[in-house]
Amino acid sequence: MTARARSRPGMGDICLAITRSxxxxxxxxxxxxxxxxxxLIGRWxxxxxxxxxxxxxxxxxxxxRPADPVVLVVRFRxxxxxxxxWAHTVFRSICAASTPAFAGFPGFVTKLWLADPWTRVYRGVYEWDGADRAEWYAARLTRVLGLVSVRGSVAHVVLEGLDRDGFVDGRLPLPSGTPSERRAS
Incomplete structure (x- = not known):
């Protein structure tokens, strides 16, 4: 996990970053x-x-392929x-429309979209090239997610030197990103 300081970008910065993406x-x-x-659709x-x-x-x-692989895990409700x-079904069905807002960020490699049907927590598990790039993106994403999420539910963690395979095949559990430890909004 990185210990980098998290800046709080302004909305103008976020809009510019999304436009470039x-x-x-x-x-x-x-x-x-x-x-x-x-x-991988349907995988637990x-x-x-x-x-x-x-x-x-x-x-x-x-x-x-990332030269400096990291996994970024984001969670929110x-x-x-x-x-x-029905509202969760609608949300999941329109997620594809948000692809341009993140897929063009520098360092983006992959994203898995996950939903917990019991707790209603959503997660994004990203592979990123470079921890600094992942943190830069996460600072912007968590600010946007804060607008539509339950207060205190948005959290993220960057795990350096990993790819998503260990999480997908069950060798590693995803970090829960508890707001008390890794709060982003």
Whole structure:
């Protein structure tokens, strides 16, 4: 886990970063470099708090391998939807629309989208190239997620020198990212 200081970016900085990401993601779409593989959809991934989440989407940049691999784990609970199944179904179905907002960030390699059907916690498990780039992205993402999430539920952790395989195959549990330890909003 990194111990870097987390800056709190302003909304102007966030909008500029998302605009740049969207431009780069459009280029990735146009060159067929951005993909949504289905092989891991439905896979269960366990967390160190005993919960389990199910993969419902994957986004990846084809052929991109990190020189400095890190795993970024983000967790949050949506505000206002509560236990309404239909609202969670709608949220999961529109997640693809957010792809340009993150897939063009510098260092992005892959993202697994996970949902815990019992606790209603959502997780993003990213592979990133470089801890500084992952933290830079996470500072912006957690600020945006704070607008739509239950207060105190947004958290992230960057794990250096890892890839997502150990989490996906069950050798490693995902860090729970408890707000008291890794609070981001």
């Amino acid at each position: 969207t431009v780069e993601a459009t280029r990735l779409f146009a060159t067929s470099a951005l993909a949504a593989p289905a092989g 991934v366990r967390s160190d708090d005993g919960s389990r989440s199910r993969v419902f989407r994957e986004t990846t940049v084809r052929g991109r 949506l505000r206002w939807v509560g236990r309404a199944r």
